[in-house]
Structures are given as structure tokens and as C-alpha cells.
Amino acid sequence: MRALLTLIPLACAVAVAGTAIAQEAGKSVWQGIYTEDQAQRGAGTYAQRCGACHGAALNGTGEAPPLIGGEFVSHWDTMTVGDLFDRVRTTMPQNDPQSLTREEYADVLAFLLKNNGFPAGGQPLDKRSEVLATIGITAEKPAGL
């Protein structure tokens, strides 16, 4: 929570810094940053803990927004996987945030990334926010990747 409180008031600055770091490190969500196994585990956790509000197909229900598609990805464009990870970790499930392990949150994130068309790779998604903050989210696949 402390990390979030620090991040949030500086949302803009963090966004810019996060992007800069991501660019320096050359890491992108398009580079296969999670594994298929992880996404599969995440599917199970999602169904158990997230699907009641966000829908089995991630389409959203009632007021819970979709977690799939252009609007979702645009929403996180130019942010980092760390931003998304901490948003989910510190606020979801909405009736009991931080009730999953970091590994489970990473699995769910892998599941979301897979469903939004970002490729799987050989290395699992890290569970540390500071490491995930070095991976940039871009809605469009950067040239050369």
C-alpha cells in the first residue's frame, strides 16, 4: 500500500519515468514476458476470484469493466506492467484486496496479457513490482519487435 500511495500522487511522473526505464531496459510487453503455464494457472485463479464481477470471458458485467480489448489496452498504454500489477494487487478483488499471493497476482496478470494478445515466452512474469515497472505496455507493437 505504501508503494501505491507513493506512486499515485505522481501518476504522471511515474508514467513518464516508467516509460523511460522500460525504454532503457528495452523491455516490452510484446517480448514474451510470461509463460503459457503461468497464464493457464492465472485462468483458474481468475475464474475463482475475478470472474464473478468481470465475467468469465473478461467482458465485464454490470459496472465492472471489461479486461479485454482495445479500451482496456488503451487505458494502460505507455504505463508499465508494474503499474497494472500494483493496481490489481492493491485493489482487487474489490471486496478483499491483497488477499492473493504475489505469485497468484502475477498469474492473473499473465492470463490478462495472454487474452489481450500479448505473446507468451520462456520466462515467467516476475512477482516484484519494481521489476515489472521496467516492462513497458504499449498498445501497438513497437517496430522491430
Place this chain on the structure above:
Amino acid sequence: MKILSPLPLSVAAALLLTTAAGAQTPAKEGTLAARTSTGVANWTTYNADLKGSRYAPLDQINAGNFKDLEIAWRFKTDILGSRPEYKLESTPLAVDGVIYTTGGTRRAVVALNGATGELLWQFALHEGRRSAESPRALSGRGLSYWTDGTRRRILYVTIGYRLVSLDADTGRPDPDFGTNGVVDLKTDFDQDLGDLDTGEVGVHSAPAVSGNTIIIGAAFREGFTPKTHNNTKGYVRAFDVRTGKRLWTFHTVPKPGEFGYDTWLNKSADINGNTGVWTQVSVDEELGLAYLAVESPTSDFFGGKRPGNNLFGNSLVAVDLKTGERRWHYQLIHHEIWDLDNSSAPLLMDVTVDGKPKKVVGLPSKQGFFYVFDRATGVPVWPIKETRVAKGNVPGEWYSPTQPIPSKPPVYARNGVEEKDLIDFTPDLKAKALTLTSKYVLGPVYTPPIVSTPEKFGVINNWAQGGTNWPGGSFDPETGIAYVYACGACISSTGLLPPPAGLSDIPLVVGVAGQPVTMIKGPGEGAGADSPAPAAAPGGGGGPPRLAVDGLPLVKPPYGTISAIDVNSGTIKWQVAHGETPDFVRNHPVIKAMGGIPRTGQATYQIGTLVTKSLVIAGENQFTTTADHPRGAMLRAYDKQSGQEVGAVFMPSTQSGSPMTYMIGGRQYIIVPTSGGNASGEFIAYALPGKK
């Protein structure tokens, strides 16, 4: 009935603590220091006035300088609860230099210095399980102000459905009001809610306070998969602003012997709930009438347990402000089964129709109709025709053969999804849209829901979140023109399936063929600061395809609009797409190959408009990253007469509540409630550069 039972210990303790904190003199000194009458323009109710205008006749911020606005102060709501809030919908009030608002997952009340944003005092009730179980959590839409010239009070409803009266200078509960400043709204309700912690009712809206009368509505958990048709009834009540004593109750579901009871066949009024007023109540103080925009009965898409037209479901009802007696009503949808419940505050406008001055009430809607009535008599200003509509074939459902369709003004937002509405940027996209939608039913407004099958998953529609939702409309009292945001692409598919044993006593709830039927929950429930761990939901993968074509929205733009509706003539004066084209559309290869498309607006139900002397102002609800600005959203100003955009200013977050404006020391401010994405709730105040 006086409340005899003492407050639960936790609440009493919280009251004591808060009282002790509030009693410290710095709070009062700070508030008094911030109070000023110099160069002040106030915003004293949620909608600027009880007529629902969201209008302030200020013009310091105008077309010539809007683009120069800069952030004057920001107030983060993270600390007002046990976790940050990402759905801040409250519109603050401004009274003589002081800002009052609710905020945070605790729905705390704060007083801020209007020129600096400094916290002056804070009040919150810690309601434990009662808050956790509430169907309406988070910060709510706001609060209300009352004064008799001497006493000054802030009134609001807690997450746990308690009405609280606070001293506006200190934040301390008023000992003369209810029990130690609190009225338990779950009691004295003409119905027994059982356990007060779990009894289902809450509300987001701000109390309507007129003279000595406070009017309070009610809201319930979402109606896609209700546990029972016989849940709490949404009676509307009035209370004395000084004592908290109940003054009257209007039975939105009539009791036996009351008018309208016979519109529920088989005495089904006795066994059905909801039918609350969850949006703002408007009041004509001269006519002495309160206008109630009543929502649907249980459930949202199946009404087999409530045959008949179901008054006062989906009706606009005018009641006597002093007695609560019904003066007139008009049912906008008979036997509602589309989740097109009344969402918007009634707009009480004085216009000139056919050369004659007329006091009217206008009501925007999810279904894109703008209904207009003589507000003294309830007679439609322009004919509203009972029009034959399609009859469905859902087993056990009861259908109204006709629905009222206004002849004027024209429909101002997409209210059906038909082939002509589908994406057609290219023939290929249109063909794909037709293939996709072959698995669904398309149709015009009031196409009935279906039972979901593998052949037809559901009806594609904009029922729950299309058109105009809770932010409602706004208007200019000088010209009689209403300004209304509407979503044109908030579509979903709705089908019905039998629930598994134990989930619901309703034969059909929302579900998709091939998928397990599970309880659908929303952020309004189990989302408050004291919410417990959830039970695990059964799994389920796959599902029907997304309602998108190659990643683009299934329906054509505009995805969101602001319409200027001339209520003198019943015409649409102008309409603009509101909001930058979303990144995923603007950057799509097909759109790039087309050389771009005109601004599409954005699909959201969160946009409320602000009207000033010359401008209509509204922010965006989606983040975009464009050549002109980094990731963020724009606050936009339109010329009221032409709809032409005359200025825009960058916001670091997205608008999630309706903006308001005020003046202190001759300086005009605009506050935008923002939240979304990774940005938690924050009030951002804008003003022109220069000395304070």
C-alpha cells in the same frame, strides 16, 4: 417513530472519536478562516440547484481563455478509507469559500478550503459489516447543505444507509438531529428489513433538501442475478431537517388499497421489490412538488413474477413536497424488462412552447428519449404515443403490448442495435460484423430479451449502460436548452437462463448458453472499506465471442455524444461527438489506411456536463495518448450556441464524476472529480493563471 435502539457500539465509538476530533478548535477556526463572502459564487446542491440544471452564470472562464486553465489545487481521497477508490463520482458543493464533499471508500465527508484545497475537517462513520454488506459502496454522488440563516448543516447518507447531519463549521454531528446526529434509514421504513446489517438497501445520491424537508431515495444490488424477487421495496421518504423525524413515505410499490396496486396482477406488488429512486430527486419549490424518477422492479430482465404494468416502476412521479401525496405520474416503460431504468435527475425547465410560457419537466434516459411534461399537470408537452412493440417468447414472462414513444424531441442517442448500426468502415468489417451478430438477436428499442441458446446467445443491446446514465443532463435556465451526454456504444449481450439451485428464486436470470450461471456482482457491493473476503466463484472458460470486430467496436461511431436539446421547440439544436477517438481505434491499421476518421467520442456512462454563461464543459472518461498530449484525458469546453469546441485542457486522470464551478475572491474555479486506470480518486480544481 423515534429510534429507540442505541447505535451499535462500533458506531457509537466512532461517533465519540469523531466528535472528539471535530471538537478541536482548529477545525472550526480553519473553516471560519476559509469562509468569505467576497467575490463569491456558490454551488449549494449536487446539481447546482434543486431544478437539476448544473448551471452557474459565471463567465470569467470563457471561450477565449479556457485553454489557459491550470491546476489550482488537487485533493487526493486515498486516505478517506481503508484503500484507495478508483470510482470517485461525488460532485462537491461550494458554500462561501468552503468546499464540502464525500470521498473515499469510507464515504467520508470533508470540508476543504476552496481556494487552496486544504483539509479543514473530516467525518466518517465506521459501520463494519453493515457497510460491507451495502449494495451501494464507495464515495457516492455527494452531499447536501442546509441553513436557516443561523444553523448550517451538511447532510449525507452513509454507505450503511444512515442519514447524518453535521455542523458545517466543525463536522460534528448535530445532537438535535435523530440520535446523536444520525437517523437509521433502515428503520421506520414501512417494511421490515430483518437484520439491520444485512437488510438490502443503500443509496449513492445526495439528499434533496428543500425548506425543512429532506427527501431520501433507495437503491439495491444490481438486478442481473437477484437472489429473490421479493427483496426490499424502494420507498421514498422525507425527514425533518432539524429533527430527523420522518415526515412522509411514498410507496413506489403500492400497498393493498393504494392507487396502482391493481397494476400488479395476482397481488404481485406484495412479493416484489426494488422500484427505488436511486438518482437525484428534483424539487419545484414554487409548485411545492418533488419529482421522483423511479427505477424498475425486480428483476432487470425478467418480470414473470410481477405480471402487469407495475406502477410506479419506471415512472416519473410528482409528489407533494409537504405530504408525499402523488399529484401526477407518467409511466415511461410498462412492465420494464430491459434495465432501462430511470437514471437521470428530472430537469425542471421554464420554456416557451408555441409562443406560450410553460413550466416543464424534462427527463433524459438510457433509451435516448427525452421526455417532456407540463410539470404542474403531468400532461406531455408533445404527444407520447402508445406504440405496439414486439412480444417475446420467454417462458413465464408477461409482456406489455405497447410502450410510450415520444414524438418530440427526436431520439438523441442510439437506442437499438440493428444491422444499420454495425461497423462499416470497410465491407470486410461489415461482413465480419454480420457473421458475428448472426449468433445474436438484433433489434430496435424494446426488443424483448430471449432465453440464451447455443444458436442465439442473447440480444445485443445498450440497455444497462447506454444513453444517459446516473450523471443525467444539465440545462441553461435562460434559454431552455438542455445539454445531455449519451453513450452510443455501451453495448452488451443479454440472454436468460435458469439459475442453479440456491442461487435465486427467479426462474430466469442473466446467463449465457454453455456457461455456468453465476451470481453477477458489481463494484457497488462488497466493495466498501469493511468488506470481507469473497467466496470463491465456480470456474468457467471460453464463452461467446467478444462484441468487437478485428478489435474495433461492433457498432458505428459516434461512441459518445453531447446533445443540445431545445426544449422550446422539441428539436436537437446540435450534437457533437464527445471525447478523443480512443487510441485503439485511432491507431488501428484499418483506420490509418483510411487516413483517419472524424472524432468518434468515447463509450462511457460516467460523463456529466457543466453549463456556464457561455460554455458546456465536460471531461473525458478514457485515457488517450496522442500527438498533442501524453497519456491523459482532456477537459473540453463547447460553445453553448453552436457546439463548437472552443478550448480543452489536459487532465492527468479521467473524469469520473460531474464537474462543478464556483468563485472565491473573484476567481472562478472548476472542480473535476477524477479517477480511473492507475489513478485513484482525486478532486482537481482548475482556475485561470494569475494572482489569487
